[in-house]
Amino acid sequence: MKKILSTLLIVSSLGLQAQVKQSVGYPISPVPFTSVKVTDTFWGQRLKASREVTIPLAFSKCEETGRYKNFINAAHPSDTTKVTGFSFDDTDVYKTIEGASYSMQTFPNKKLEKYIDSVLTIVAAAQEPDGYLYTARTMNPKHPHKWSGTKRWEKEEDLSHELYNLGHMVEGAIAHYQATGKTTFLNIAKKYADCAIREIGPNPNQVVVVPGHQIAEMALSKLYVVTGEKKYLDFAKFLLDERGKTKFIQEYSQSHKPVLEQDEAVGHAVRAAYMYTGMADVAALTGDKAYIDAIDRIWDNIVNKKLYITGGIGATGHGEAFGKNYELPNMSAYCETCAAIGNVYLNYRLFLLHGEAKYYDVLERTLYNGLISGVSLDGGGFFYPNPLESIGQHQRQPWFGCACCPSNIARFIPSVPGYIYATHNSDVYVNLFMANTSEVKVNGKPVVLKQATSYPWSGDINLEVTPKSKLDFNLKVRIPGWVQGAVVPGNLYSYTDRKTLGYTLKVNGQLVESTLEKGYFSINRSWVKGDKVEIHFDMEPRTVKAHPAVEADRGKIAVERGPLVYCAEWPDNDFSVLSVIMSKKPVFTVENKPDLLFGINQIHTNAQILSYDLSGRLVAKDVKLTMIPYYAWSHRGSGEMAVWLSNDLSSIRPVMAPTIGSESKIEASHKGKAISAINDGLVPKDENDRTIPYYHWWPKEGTTEWISYSFDAEKTVSRSTVYWFDDAPWGGCRVPQSWKIFYKGKQGEWVPVENTSTYGTEKGMPNEVVFKPISTKALKIEVKLPEKNASGIFEWGVE
Numbered sequence: 182m183k184k185i186l187s188t189l190l191i192v193s194s195l196g197l198q199a200q201v202k203q204s205v206g207y208p209i210s211p212v213p214f215t216s217v218k219v220t221d222t223f224w225g226q227r228l229k230a231s232r233e234v235t236i237p238l239a240f241s242k243c244e245e246t247g248r249y250k251n252f253i254n255a256a257h258p259s260d261t262t263k264v265t266g267f268s269f270d271d272t273d274v275y276k277t278i279e280g281a282s283y284s285m286q287t288f289p290n291k292k293l294e295k296y297i298d299s300v301l302t303i304v305a306a307a308q309e310p311d312g313y314l315y316t317a318r319t320m321n322p323k324h325p326h327k328w329s330g331t332k333r334w335e336k337e338e339d340l341s342h343e344l345y346n347l348g349h350m351v352e353g354a355i356a357h358y359q360a361t362g363k364t365t366f367l368n369i370a371k372k373y374a375d376c377a378i379r380e381i382g383p384n385p386n387q388v389v390v391v392p393g394h395q396i397a398e399m400a401l402s403k404l405y406v407v408t409g410e411k412k413y414l415d416f417a418k419f420l421l422d423e424r425g426k427t428k429f430i431q432e433y434s435q436s437h438k439p440v441l442e443q444d445e446a447v448g449h450a451v452r453a454a455y456m457y458t459g460m461a462d463v464a465a466l467t468g469d470k471a472y473i474d475a476i477d478r479i480w481d482n483i484v485n486k487k488l489y490i491t492g493g494i495g496a497t498g499h500g501e502a503f504g505k506n507y508e509l510p511n512m513s514a515y516c517e518t519c520a521a522i523g524n525v526y527l528n529y530r531l532f533l534l535h536g537e538a539k540y541y542d543v544l545e546r547t548l549y550n551g552l553i554s555g556v557s558l559d560g561g562g563f564f565y566p567n568p569l570e571s572i573g574q575h576q577r578q579p580w581f582g583c584a585c586c587p588s589n590i591a592r593f594i595p596s597v598p599g600y601i602y603a604t605h606n607s608d609v610y611v612n613l614f615m616a617n618t619s620e621v622k623v624n625g626k627p628v629v630l631k632q633a634t635s636y637p638w639s640g641d642i643n644l645e646v647t648p649k650s651k652l653d654f655n656l657k658v659r660i661p662g663w664v665q666g667a668v669v670p671g672n673l674y675s676y677t678d679r680k681t682l683g684y685t686l687k688v689n690g691q692l693v694e695s696t697l698e699k700g701y702f703s704i705n706r707s708w709v710k711g712d713k714v715e716i717h718f719d720m721e722p723r724t725v726k727a728h729p730a731v732e733a734d735r736g737k738i739a740v741e742r743g744p745l746v747y748c749a750e751w752p753d754n755d756f757s758v759l760s761v762i763m764s765k766k767p768v769f770t771v772e773n774k775p776d777l778l779f780g781i782n783q784i785h786t787n788a789q790i791l792s793y794d795l796s797g798r799l800v801a802k803d804v805k806l807t808m809i810p811y812y813a814w815s816h817r818g819s820g821e822m823a824v825w826l827s828n829d830l831s832s833i834r835p836v837m838a839p840t841i842g843s844e845s846k847i848e849a850s851h852k853g854k855a856i857s858a859i860n861d862g863l864v865p866k867d868e869n870d871r872t873i874p875y876y877h878w879w880p881k882e883g884t885t886e887w888i889s890y891s892f893d894a895e896k897t898v899s900r901s902t903v904y905w906f907d908d909a910p911w912g913g914c915r916v917p918q919s920w921k922i923f924y925k926g927k928q929g930e931w932v933p934v935e936n937t938s939t940y941g942t943e944k945g946m947p948n949e950v951v952f953k954p955i956s957t958k959a960l961k962i963e964v965k966l967p968e969k970n971a972s973g974i975f976e977w978g979v980e
């Protein structure tokens with residue numbers, strides 16, 4: 182298989198025709214990826230990276246980490262096979278096949294197709310005769326994976342992920358079927374779905390369980406759309422209807438109450454976004470009013486109270502979850518890449534249900550910012566969280582043990598062409614702007630649409646419309662919210678400059694007029710071959726503020742241009758971007774940089790930097806601030822980055838004057854990336870302050886750890902101050918059992934200082950210890966962690 186893998190990059194010229202059966206469906210019909218060929222520069226680069234790097238990497242990881250071996254083992258069950266890894270490892274294989282399938286549609290690749298066929302042979306052999314396909318049990322039914330439970334579905338609501346595996350299998354199988362026309366994978370998936378439908382349900386011989394990790398709901402809805410078999414939609418609805426009524430009741434997996442009673446986005450953000458997508462599917466495909474009302478309420482809560490400006494969702498790493506209303510911290514923002522993908526799914530379904538452009542405003546914002554930031558431009562590095570501020574502790578990683586984000590990126594990016602257009606009777610929706618050639622059907626008649634644009638860098642789009650013969654229809658062009666002065670639907674974010682952007686549409690050179698309906702500009706006419714539509718959106722840098730209830734963004738602004746959110750990053754600025762104060766009326770210039778970060782537009786403005794000098798005076802200095810698109814950060818090493826920049830003294834964080842601590846070289850028993858937090862001069866407002874960086878020893882417990890400061894010359898010191906980090910009750914850090922300060926003696930030995938005050942352990946407060954003055958070249962702090970917890974430090978100061 183390795184040999185085949187290495188030739189994945191060779192593109193075959195053979196095209197494949199897909200036959201998508203669409204007898205049933207949404208109020209608005211998607212124009213599937215199979216009808217769209219993207220020729221865009223911006224997205225072309227992303228699609229190429231996905232095709233040439235991410236997907237081959239994902240397949241090679243499946244081999245390397247024994248994902249295929251699991252299927253082979255399941256085909257030959259044994260009492261002695263050791264079941265390792267996660268209970269959802271099968272999904273990485275399905276997700277990668279899904280991504281490869283989308284990709285093959287545009288770039289047919291015989292070798293890749295054959296490779297997938299060979300993988301599917303292994304997958305098929307692992308399926309039990311009745312359709313059950315879950316290698317974590319089948320390879321050793323007597324001693325299955327410890328998360329699996331002793332019998333089928335027993336631990337589904339907890340950790341077994343049997344239905345999660347089914348969901349990803351169905352998603353992958355449908356993409357494979359649509360791209361290749363082959364039913365090999367689809368049949369495997371239908372067989373497993375049928376097995377689940379037989380065994381899970383309200384009847385006496387069945388069990389009632391709902392997915393512990395959602396996705397089956399949306400996948401089964403899609404299976405219904407593709408096959409026309411209503412049992413799949415009914416089963417999806419059953420899984421949603423029963424949630425909150427089984428034994429497992431918790432916010433974490435959105436089972437705290439029945440889904441129709443939910444009105445706030447809570448719990449694990451990826452599970453939530455997948456479930457809400459499933460609810461939107463059921464709402465759109467059944468027209469069930471209760472489902473429509475419920476999902477509308479939840480969407481309203483997200484966009485008005487829980488959405489980052491980047492489109493990211495999930496404020497906290499604790500439980501990888503949504504925070505409280507307006508709780509949107511920047512540096513500790515979780516914004517998992519998978520959750521951003523889920524947010525796109527949800528808004529897409531709601532568009533298909535309601536036909537309103539506002540859902541695409543959220544979708545586009547997510548797509549161009551918090552989603553593609555999750556993968557490096559070259560396609561080989563991945564973010565799990567996508568924070569909006571950094572001191573350098575964040576870096577894209579080549580792969581993770583729990584590979585949800587990389588494999589989700591592998592399947593999502595190649596699917597982007599499927600989001601551009603939609604149709605409804607004689608309406609053709611143009612929702613996204615990227616160069617492409619596509620064929621859509623209007624009342625069953627083919628129309629070729631050709632977009633040419635350098636969006637998102639420019640707001641000019643040329644669209645050529647070519648019906649087979651003269652055809653009456655309504656071309657509905659989405660006028661983005663950012664053109665109309667709405668950052669997002671609702672009042673979570675708003676523009677602070679008083680600019681008004683305009684837009685124009687021309688047909689064959691003539692201006693056309695239309696009142697916007699649901700965010701769309703409609704051009705209703707008899708279209709003939711070669712009709713040309715010119716769309717122009719004014720595109721200028723804009724400043725944005727958040728709703729005052731968002732504490733983390735108070736006194737700050739963000740900068741965007743078109744659909745892109747910008748950030749200030751260290752390589753472009755020779756000062757601390759975290760200490761910048763923006764002008765109240767900033768003036769921006771835009772500079773095209775074709776060779777930087779695969780080609781970007783930078784934004785420049787005059788700003789100031791505030792710092793304390795050695796005598797403690799606040800000093801302001803003029804600087805020229807350069808900003809780059811948020812998605813492009815963290816490609817040039819790790820360092821400071823910020824999306825939200827102060828424009829008010831209340832939020833400014835001046836650069837601290839150098840101290841003995843800040844000038845020291847740090848050594849430590851465990852030297853993590855965040856260790857620079859302890860001598861950055863930033864101290865917490867109180868124990869709950871999460872706006873400044875901290876350092877911790879989690880998951881260590883009970884050990885003795887140390888950190889040392891060495892000085893370039895001998896210094897006389899007599900006091901030391903520590904701010905302890907403690908995130909009880911949810912986190913793993915508590916104040917230490919005890920701590921001590923040592924100095925380096927003449928022979929290089931560590932000697933305890935003679936303290937004249939006690940070693941305090943108050944959380945988030947200055948714990949100052951005074952000791953007999955000593956002259957030394959190094960100081961060490963020794964920390965005894967609590968028996969069952971780790972400890973952490975915001976700041977360690979020395980005087």
Ligand SMILES: [Zn+2]
Pocket residue numbers: 517518519520565584585586587589
């Ligand atoms: Zn993930």
